[in-house]
Amino acid sequence: MEKHSMLYEGKAKxxxxxEDPSILLIEYKDSLTAFNAQKKSTLSGKGSLNNKISAYLLEFIGSRGIPTHFVKIVDETHQLVKKVGIIPLEVVVRNITTGSLCKRLGVKEGVELKKPLLEFYLKDDALEDPIVTEDHVSAFEWASPAEVEILKRISLEVNKLLKERFLQVGIVLVDLKLEFGRTPDNTVILADEISPDTCRLWDISSGEKLDKDRFRKDLGNVLESYREVWERISKGEKR
Ligand SMILES: Nc1ncnc2c1ncn2[C@@H]1O[C@H](COP(=O)(O)OP(=O)(O)O)[C@@H](O)[C@H]1O
Ligand SMILES: [Mg+2]
Structure with missing residues (x-):
């Protein structure tokens, strides 16, 4: 498929x-950002790994009945997706406490939650993606009450499917961030990406971080960890 004009350049894609107005081509970039883009870097090969991991996981959950924007992978760094109107929310599902949750609420790190904890954040870089309640979502009409129910149901289902899938290869899904969009007929589908940039993934035996926290916390071996995730899920091995 031919590349036409660039619609948008984000931090990672x-x-x-x-030529099909309902289809977009996504290019996964090698750039890596954290803390609302205050920390930036480029890692050659990151885009290709995230393109493959995201395609794989979107296809996997699609095969389990979750509606997603994914159409097909094109090459190392590109995939085709259905164009949607992005709902300006980030849905975070947490299985284990860490990151901003612990910072904001002073709760202990690394505690397994009795049931997944779902949070909404407003997707707004200028405001540093503030956390919002369901009442904020409906007061400002970022999503309708019926859509909120769909976002919650799909997010919890994706979390469940991916938690099981990662566990099969010795990885704990700690938390994940999802984005959704509306198709022209107003169907809500999962959009954006699912990758080590947007999930926290810990090795089950060593507890080693295999995600963007390696970059956030300067732990080194960022690319190697992303490659490890790709190798494990694509080969289905535990190692
Ligand atoms: N299917 C889609 N249709 C339209 N926009 C999308 C789709 N999937 C993802 N997007 C948007 O593409 C943008 C580019 O991705 P990214 O580089 O991750 O941006 P950001 O800097 O906002 O995180 C994001 O704002 C995301 O919401
Ligand atoms: Mg993004």
């Missing part, structure tokens, strides 16, 4: 129009 570029979106291009294609």
């Amino acid at each position: 570029k979106l291009f129009e294609t």
Whole structure:
């Protein structure tokens, strides 16, 4: 599929129009950002790994009945997706406490939650993606009450499917961030990406971090960890 004009360049991806107005081409970039882009770097090969991991996971959950924007992988760094109107929310599902949750509430790190904890954040870089309640979501009409129910149901289902899938390869899904969009007929589908940039993944035996926290916390071996995730899920091995 031919690349047309660039629609948007984000921190991790570029979106291009294609000859089909309902389909976009996503290019996964090698850039890595954290703390609302205050920390930036480039890692050659990161885009390709995230393109493959995201395609794999979106296809996997699609095969389990979750509606997603994923159409097909094109090459190392590109995939085709259905164009949606992005709902300006980030849905975070947490299985284990860490990160901003612990910082904000002073709760202990690394505690397994009795049931998954779901949070909404407003997708707004200028405001540093503030956490919001369901009442904020409905007061400002970022999503309708019926859509909120769909976001919650799909997010919890994706968490369940991926938690099981990662466990099979010796990885604990600690938390994940999802984005959703509306198709032209107003169906809500899962969009964006699912990758070590957007999930926290810990090795089950060593507890070693295999995700973007390696970059956030300067732990080193960022690319090697992303490659480890890809090798484990694509080969289905525990190691
Ligand atoms: N299917 C889609 N249709 C339209 N926009 C999308 C789709 N999937 C993802 N997006 C948007 O593409 C943008 C580019 O991705 P990214 O580089 O991760 O951006 P950001 O810097 O906002 O995180 C994001 O704002 C995301 O919401
Ligand atoms: Mg992003």
